[in-house]
Amino acid sequence: MRKGYDNEDEFDRREDLPLLPSFGAQRPPGLQYMMGGCGIAGTIDVNGGKIPGSTITSMLTTMRERENGLGAGYSAYGLFPKEYKDHYCMQFFFDDEDSRIAAEEYLKDRGEIVREGSVPTKRVRSMRPPFPSVWRYFFDPQPRSKMFVLRDQTPDECIVDIVLGINGTIPGAMCVSSGKDMAVFKGNGYSYEIAEHYDLERYQASMWLSHSRFPTNSPGWWAGAHPISLLDWSVCHNGEITSYGVNRKLVEMNGYRLSLLTDTEVVTYLWDLLVRRHNLPPQVAAFALAPQYYSQIERMDERSRKLAEQIRMTYKEAFLNGPFSILVGRSRPDITLIAMADRKKLRPLLFGRSMDGSRYYAVSEESAVRVVEEQATTWVGNPGSPMIAQVGKGLMRKGTEAPFEGVFR
Amino acid sequence: MSGGDQTAKRKDPESIYRNVIHEKFKPSIDRNLCIKCKRCVKECSFGALEWDDDGIRYKGNCVACQRCVATCPAKAIDIVHLPTQYPPHASYTERVRQAITAQATSGGVLLSSCGTDMPYGMIFDDLILDSAQVTNPSIDPLREEVETRTYVGRRTGKITLSSDGYITGSEVTNPIVAMEMPLMIGHISLGAVSYNTQLALLQAAKNLHILAGSGEGGLHSDFFPFAENVISEVASGRFGVTADYLQRTAAVEIKIGQGAKPGVGGHLPGEKVTELISSSRRIPLGTDALSPYPHHDIYSIEDLQQLIAALKESTEHRVPVGVKIAAVHNVGAIASGVVRAGADFITLDGFRGGTGSSPRVIRDHAGLPIEVATAVVDKRLTAEGLRNRITLIAGGSIRSSADMIKVIALGADVASVCTSALIAMGCQVCQSCHRGVCAWGITTQRPDLVSRLDPAIGAARVTRLYTAWNEELKEVLGAMGIDAVESLVGNRDRLRYFGPNPKIAEVMGVKHVGEGWG
Known part of the structure; x- marks a missing residue:
């Protein structure tokens, strides 16, 4: 009997329908866009303590109504030893040997591979093929290498180029994560299968994000599972963005090339654009993604109102319309968890804090908190308002404050 | 013999x-x-x-x-x-x-008026809207807010904040105008229409918190109180372009072309140049007011850039300055040049757009449908990274709220309408405006006919019409699971093509009916 099911009957009922096909790194033929409902769970230890992989696995797998076996994933932050945490950790799915060799050549032309190796995986009997091979490279881009020398880019921009370049041009290769001191473990299967496949119990991390998927009409696809990650950003997303066509234009206008065909990919790039490139505080970026109504903005104090109106004008293409709740993680400058829901709060999101105040939680369902800590304090945020917790700083926003609290000094 | x-x-x-x-x-x-x-x-x-x-x-x-x-x-x-x-x-x-x-x-040369009546077929009628089901909830506009506020003006594409939270970039100084719906009343000049008609249109724009175009006939001093709702047009004839005119306006629009007559200047028959028109246009009584075909100070894009700069200086950078172009075959590249020349907004006028008088051969045979022009310009400006810098206004044959919604989904921020406003006031589209004897008192200057239109009733009817359209817009947005109109602008994913020529859909970047997301 499999984990998460009380009896065999229940398990059998779920397996009754014909299965959608499954794909590894290679994009499923004809697929143009993916959507669906989901479960999300994240936890962070703000004192920098380590959270075992079994904790996040319990949190996610308990929400079993929220998945149908077509994708799940985890991202871990603050998991690597000192000697590797300052190198970019680039993890890839490869469908075959040729794609791995091509990607390695691509990397070597643009920087130095400090260490490489396959990511440990276990064969889980209930999972079905294909099983793409998973590789990890600790990598330093060389902005002065021949491929970059004319462009005068920062190392981060080199990494973005490499990720979009490999995803877009090498068939059968897909970069899964590319940040420092973080890694993504995801694939096609139930949340408990993916946790077992990657043997998450072997990892300890300061922060975990996770996602299980209930797609409505698309096949399983290892590379398309969440979290979706670029640089140290990773995003888990439960929702359907009705403004996708608009948001997509904004990131494309800013040079991002979409390769994963999910609205989550666009959300990830929006965070990168607004926070890393435009240097906006996270609560300002969150307001751009889920702005308040003009009727609310009119009641703000003057400087908040001016900022709010300007955000709505300037970033109207960043506005994510439709239902969503998202978990956003980053490792630089410090490991941070950002969790927010859309401005109508059409998808669930609940926050929690451990009894000793060291751990924070952001989850789709309260059960995901209670399963690991019965006594935790929980609360809900306001629509569109982010909860932000950071290692070293603790809880920076509860998600119930005024939108720009902390922005003006 | x-x-x-x-x-x-x-x-x-x-x-x-x-x-x-x-x-x-x-x-x-x-x-x-x-x-x-x-x-x-x-x-x-x-x-x-x-x-x-x-x-x-x-x-x-x-x-x-x-x-x-x-x-x-x-x-x-x-x-x-x-x-x-x-x-x-x-x-x-x-x-x-x-x-x-x-x-x-x-x-x-045969003259005609209104938009072309040739049976080209409307691409709008071949487009079908999407709706939300199951995976995203639709929104009920009667119970929840659905926002339709729309801004006209230039944007920076980026906000720059100081460490203490203040905006430091030019985004705070760029003039921008807010409208309460993504719709404006297009340019209909005093001259083409009567005093009472223009008064009714301006009053309606004020009631609706939207903009209305002045047309190329200047602005009568009686209408200065409507300054906050007027886009003042600067056309090749420069009729009525005075210091007062440029001071009393919400935005300025350089008219390069008109959809009904691309490449041809404005034409007001002398029969309509009465004392009133003569004084507001500053031309002799009873003479034909024929605008030059090009602006004689704009023979290339850099000349346009200079006129835009000159108008921004003359208005002390208080109002957005835009450019109206007729939709023609190379409209994408032209629009890109216009943005680079400094325009704060672009108005595209499709080939079915109305006119008070136009050579029939041009009206019926030149230009590009607004549906295609809007999508092509939106795609081009997006590809060049310019689309989030300007406001795109599209007009010329937008007949209904459905057309308005579709042109927004094709890529326009704002839909511009004219003929429907005139129909609301009695126009039956008899296409005889150029004769100057409109029996409904709209496109005439004859005092006995002008008095047939009560401006208060006209304004009330136009206000009601577009209020209804805006409510219908909210209904459709809600059904699509969208609660603010900006999330529909250029969202061609939410349209499908259901017509005879799939090539048109391909050019517009719209999928065919039956094609889902993935």
Whole structure:
């Protein structure tokens, strides 16, 4: 009997329908866009303590109504030893040997591979093929290498180029994560299968994000599972963005090339654009993604109102319309968890804090908190308002404050 | 026996040719109902009816404007559409033969008005909207907010914040105008329409918190109080462009072209240049007001850049300065150049757009449908990374809220409308505006006709019409699971093509019906 099911009957009922096909790194033929409902769970230890992989696995797998076996994933932050945490950790799915060799050549032309190796995986009997091979490279881009020398880019921009370049041009290769001191473990299967496949119990991390998927009409696809990650950003997303066509234009206008065909990919790039490139505080970026109504903005104090109106004008293409709740993680400058829901709060999101105040939680369902800590304090945020917790700083926003609290000094 | 001229001499030898231009319509008056009040004779400004001792007699020249029908107290009149009397021919249609006959008689350029009536087919009618089901909830606009506020002006694409939270970039100084719906009343000049008509349109714009175009005829000083709702047009004739004009406006628009007559200047027949028009346009009484075809200070893109800069300086950078271009085949590249030349907004005018007077050959045969032009410009500006810098306004044949919604989804921030506003005030689209005798008092300067339109009633009707459209917009947005109109702009994913020519869909970047997301 499999984990998460009380009896065999229940398990059998779920397996009754014909299965959608499954794909590894290679994009499923004809697929143009993916959507669906989901479960999300994240936890962070703000004192920098380590959270075992079994904790996040319990949190996610308990929400079993929220998945149908077509994708799940985890991202871990603050998991690597000192000697590797300052190198970019680039993890890839490869469908075959040729794609791995091509990607390695691509990397070597643009920087130095400090260490490489396959990511440990276990064969889980209930999972079905294909099983793409998973590789990890600790990598330093060389902005002065021949491929970059004319462009005068920062190392981060080199990494973005490499990720979009490999995803877009090498068939059968897909970069899964590319940040420092973080890694993504995801694939096609139930949340408990993916946790077992990657043997998450072997990892300890300061922060975990996770996602299980209930797609409505698309096949399983290892590379398309969440979290979706670029640089140290990773995003888990439960929702359907009705403004996708608009948001997509904004990131494309800013040079991002979409390769994963999910609205989550666009959300990830929006965070990168607004926070890393435009240097906006996270609560300002969150307001751009889920702005308040003009009727609310009119009641703000003057400087908040001016900022709010300007955000709505300037970033109207960043506005994510439709239902969503998202978990956003980053490792630089410090490991941070950002969790927010859309401005109508059409998808669930609940926050929690451990009894000793060291751990924070952001989850789709309260059960995901209670399963690991019965006594935790929980609360809900306001629509569109982010909860932000950071290692070293603790809880920076509860998600119930005024939108720009902390922005003006 | 003898050669030479064998022509039979008649008094009016060409009348026979004129006589084969048949009447298209005929008022049919029910003698049993007619109370012989002669009201219809007075109401018909085209002189089609006369009193003939014992009854009303039809003289000819009916344009089917319905004025006599609407005003007959006895409801005794119907307009009958007369069948063609020509021998049938699929290529030499009645329209073709009449045009040839008319030109052989007059030797002149045929004029017409309103948008083209050629049966090109509307691409809008081949587009189907998406709706939300299951995976995303639809939104009920009666119970939840659905926002339709729209801004017109230039944007920076980026906010720069200081460490203490203040905006430091030029985004705070760029002039921008807010409207409460993504719709504006297009440019209809005083001259093309009457004083009362323009007053009604401006009052409606004020009621609706939207903008209305001045047209190229300047702005009458009585209308200065509407400054916050006016986009002032600077056209090639520069009619009425004064310091006052540029000070009392919410935005300035350089008119390069008009959809109904791309490449052709404005044309106001001398019959309509009364004292009022002469003073507001600053031209002699009774002369044709013919705008030069190009601006004679704009022969290339850098000249346009200079005029934009000059107008921004003259308005002290208080208002956005935009450029209106007719939709033509290379519109994408032209629009890109216009953005780079510094325009804060671009107005695209499609080839079915209205006109008060235009050479018929241009109206019917030149330009590009607004649906295609909007999508092509949106795609081009996006590809060049410029789309989030400007406001895109699209007009020319937007007939309904559905058209407005579709043109927004195709890529426009704002839909510009004219003909529907005039229809709301009585226009029946008889396409005789250029004759200056509009029986509904709209496109005329004759005082007795002008007085037929009560500006307060006109304003109320236009206000109601567009309020209803905005409510319909909210209904559709809600059904799509979208609660603010900006999330529909250029969202072509939410449209599908259901027409005869999938190539059009491909050019517009719209999927075919039956194609899902993935």
